[in-house]
Structure formats: C-alpha cells, structure tokens
Amino acid sequence: MPAATARLEDTALLDLVNDTQLQATGADLSMTSLLPGGRFEGLPKGPVTVRNLFSLYPYENQLVAVQIDGAILKACL
Numbered sequence: 001m002p003a004a005t006a007r008l009e010d011t012a013l014l015d016l017v018n019d020t021q022l023q024a025t026g027a028d029l030s031m032t033s034l035l036p037g038g039r040f041e042g043l044p045k046g047p048v049t050v051r052n053l054f055s056l057y058p059y060e061n062q063l064v065a066v067q068i069d070g071a072i073l074k075a076c077l
Helices: 012-025 050-056 070-076
Strands: none
Touching: none
16 A cells, blocks of 8 residues: 555545544544655555554554534644
C-alpha cells in the first residue's frame, strides 16, 4: 500500500486508516496524519507486521471522537 504521494492525492492506505477510524468511532468524519517529515512510503508487500503499523503512528496516540461545528472544521483544514 504505497503512500509516498498521500500528501498530494488520495491513497488506499489513508482510506484504510480513515475507514477504520470511522467504523471504530461511528463518526461522520475522520482526520489522520502521516509520519512527520514526509518520509513515509507506505506499507510493503507481504504480511503486515506490528513494526509496519508502528511506522504509521510512531507515537502513543489514542483514537478519540469529538463533536465540532463547521467553523472549527474549517480552522482545522
């Protein structure tokens, strides 16, 4: 699942992350980020390992759902 151009265009990997977050939270919108510095290349072919998943989110983050209005969404974007 390549993601080298994820900052510029839609990618299957970010779709997977966002779809997973939507399903887990029941939210209407999902926002995610990539590895800082733009060095993220995606997941390699073959079995997915914990190390691969850690490369997506190297920090100890938690998934949370928050209620926002259009003004807050616009400010985030």
